[in-house]
Amino acid sequence: MGNELLRVENLTKRFGGLCAVDCFCGTLEANQIKGIIGPNGAGKTTILNMISGVYPPTTGQIFYKDQDITKFQPHKINHLGIARTFQNIRLFQNMTVLETVKTAYSWRAPYSAIETLFSSPRVQKFEREIEEKSMHFIDMVNLKDCAKSNAQSLPYGLQRRVEIARALASEPTVLLLDEPGAGLNQTEVRDLVELIRRLFIDLSLSILLIDHRMDVIMQLCEWIYVQDFGECISQGTPEQIQNDPIVIKAYLGEEINNA
Amino acid sequence: MDFYIVVGIGIAANSIAVLGTFMLTGMNGLFSLGQAAFMGLGAYISAILVVNVGLPFAVAILISMLICSALAFLVGLASLRIRQDFFALVTFGFGQAVIAFFQEYVSVTGGALGFSNIPNLTTPTLAFVSLAVGIFLVWGFRRSHFLRDSLAIRSNELAAKVAGINVFKHKMIVFIIAAALTAYAGSLMAFHTRYVEPKMYGWITTVTWIIIVFFGGRDSLTGTMVGSILLLMAPELLRFTTAYRIILYCAIILIIINVRPKGLFGTWELSIKPLLRLFKRKKQEVS
Numbered sequence: 132m133g134n135e136l137l138r139v140e141n142l143t144k145r146f147g148g149l150c151a152v153d154c155f156c157g158t159l160e161a162n163q164i165k166g167i168i169g170p171n172g173a174g175k176t177t178i179l180n181m182i183s184g185v186y187p188p189t190t191g192q193i194f195y196k197d198q199d200i201t202k203f204q205p206h207k208i209n210h211l212g213i214a215r216t217f218q219n220i221r222l223f224q225n226m227t228v229l230e231t232v233k234t235a236y237s238w239r240a241p242y243s244a245i246e247t248l249f250s251s252p253r254v255q256k257f258e259r260e261i262e263e264k265s266m267h268f269i270d271m272v273n274l275k276d277c278a279k280s281n282a283q284s285l286p287y288g289l290q291r292r293v294e295i296a297r298a299l300a301s302e303p304t305v306l307l308l309d310e311p312g313a314g315l316n317q318t319e320v321r322d323l324v325e326l327i328r329r330l331f332i333d334l335s336l337s338i339l340l341i342d343h344r345m346d347v348i349m350q351l352c353e354w355i356y357v358q359d360f361g362e363c364i365s366q367g368t369p370e371q372i373q374n375d376p377i378v379i380k381a382y383l384g385e386e387i388n389n390a
Numbered sequence: 391m392d393f394y395i396v397v398g399i400g401i402a403a404n405s406i407a408v409l410g411t412f413m414l415t416g417m418n419g420l421f422s423l424g425q426a427a428f429m430g431l432g433a434y435i436s437a438i439l440v441v442n443v444g445l446p447f448a449v450a451i452l453i454s455m456l457i458c459s460a461l462a463f464l465v466g467l468a469s470l471r472i473r474q475d476f477f478a479l480v481t482f483g484f485g486q487a488v489i490a491f492f493q494e495y496v497s498v499t500g501g502a503l504g505f506s507n508i509p510n511l512t513t514p515t516l517a518f519v520s521l522a523v524g525i526f527l528v529w530g531f532r533r534s535h536f537l538r539d540s541l542a543i544r545s546n547e548l549a550a551k552v553a554g555i556n557v558f559k560h561k562m563i564v565f566i567i568a569a570a571l572t573a574y575a576g577s578l579m580a581f582h583t584r585y586v587e588p589k590m591y592g593w594i595t596t597v598t599w600i601i602i603v604f605f606g607g608r609d610s611l612t613g614t615m616v617g618s619i620l621l622l623m624a625p626e627l628l629r630f631t632t633a634y635r636i637i638l639y640c641a642i643i644l645i646i647i648n649v650r651p652k653g654l655f656g657t658w659e660l661s662i663k664p665l666l667r668l669f670k671r672k673k674q675e676v677s
Contacts, residue, residue: 183552185548185551185552204551204556205548205551205552206551206552206553206554206555206556206557209551209552209553209554210554214552215552217549217552221546221548221549222546222549223541223542223545223546223549223550224541224544224545224546225541225545225609225657226538226541226542226545230538233535233538234535234538234539234542234550234553234555235553235554236535237535237538237539237553237554237555238554238555238556240534240535242534244531244536244563244567247530247531247533247534247536248527248528248530248531248567249527249530250526250529250530250533254530254533254534255533257535258533258534258535297553301553301554
């Protein structure tokens with residue numbers, strides 16, 4: 132497969148005696164939305180944390196465009212083109228939405244610390260450039276009116292959008308979304324699904340989505356991995372997953388035949 | 391020399407060190423408890439180079455700053471990857487080790503008796519211009535992405551990393567700049583007081599700077615500088631209260647921190663823009 136972006140092989144994470152993820156294998160191709168579902172504690176977020184470099188896998192390897200990125204630091208992985216959001220929103224204190232989004236551009240700054248000390252004109256030129264770019268992404272997630280307000284004072288649903296805007300400002304190829312629907316009500320979830328679909332088309336992203344809510348995943352994903360107790364118990368298209376007896380068993384429990 | 395000018399030079403030189411602490415502890419939340427050791431190193435190295443080696447003042451200052459930057463790099467290498475509370479411990483240990491070195495290496499440093507006969511080369515002009523330049527440098531630093539990165543790292547290190555910020559490199563840059571500023575302040579002080587001794591550079595000095603930063607406002611450069619001038623002047627102003635002045639000093643700090651938890655100035659910054667705007671409007675009115 133030529134346009135394969137992300138490939139993980141036998142990814143395993145053990146926390147002491149607990150095996151959070153056991154031998155997860157998967158791929159993500161260009162312009163594809165894939166999802167990982169599973170009940171709480173199934174190891175979904177752990178997989179995402181390993182891909183984004185938050186912690187190293189116990190064993191296994193991660194490849195991005197055929198480059199082994201298993202041992203890379205989180206910022207390095209971001210520079211390569213993999214951005215992510217968090218399930219428990221992680222914004223910065225006392226920062227406006229615009230400033231929060233701008234942080235994603237810091238590493239691209241063309242000047243050194245010494246130049247900032249002497250107020251090189253390049254600093255302000257760069258600031259103006261990224262202000263424009265950041266506003267573009269803020270507009271994309273429909274937050275233009277809140278650009279100057281404190282990010283942490285916004286309602287929960289909008290805070291999630293700020294996180295998505297920050298991730299987009301990294302100008303990634305792959306976007307990892309960790310339970311974007313968590314804590315949102317029905318209308319907010321509908322808007323979010325709409326937003327993700329639009330971003331996917333407009334920015335030609337590849338998205339790996341995690342959620343334990345069937346509705347979000349089923350509406351968006353082309354291919355789904357099902358995790359349960361750290362193991363990948365099934366994978367397939369939404370239709371296949373919905374009719375897979377193993378998945379139904381994991382989610383709803385076993386049918387009692389001899390009642 | 392006029393008493394006020396003498397006091398003023400001391401305040402100006404110390405304020406440069408406070409600038410370093412402002413960058414490190416105020417902006418980045420890194421509690422270096424051995425920051426005064428860099429001042430001591432700056433003071434001793436430049437004093438020894440001028441008095442014993444006979445190098446020119448400016449060259450001696452430059453060398454002391456370079457040595458302190460290199461040391462900051464080494465200390466940072468060992469301490470900036472670990473958690474922030476451990477960073478405080480490592481820097482505390484470093485500070486105490488440096489002081490022990492000053493005390494024990496008697497043949498060069500004069501030991502506990504101190505190092506004297508330093509010429510008085512810190513003129514009032516040099517001190518005040520240095521402070522102005524120091525403020526200008528930190529101001530420029532804060533107008534770049536480094537301010538955002540600092541605040542981001544301070545409030546959520548993991549999110550900052552994932553947003554592509556090289557946290558370790560950022561902290562290293564800040565630590566080195568802070569060390570260089572503090573070393574420079576140390577040189578100025580040494581050639582002002584004309585005498586240095588190890589106990590001037592203990593953790594109490596470091597903590598005084600940290601108190602100043604939080605007193606003035608960790609998010610305000612203006613506040614920190616005003617706080618620095620006020621608190622460094624306070625021991626002199628409160629001299630009439632004699633033995634009670636330490637108690638009074640502490641009481642003032644406690645009141646301010648309780649009444650204004652974000653510091654005297656909060657996030658307010660002195661800005662010349664409103665003044666310029668006012669000036670422009672007047673011009674238009676005239677024309």
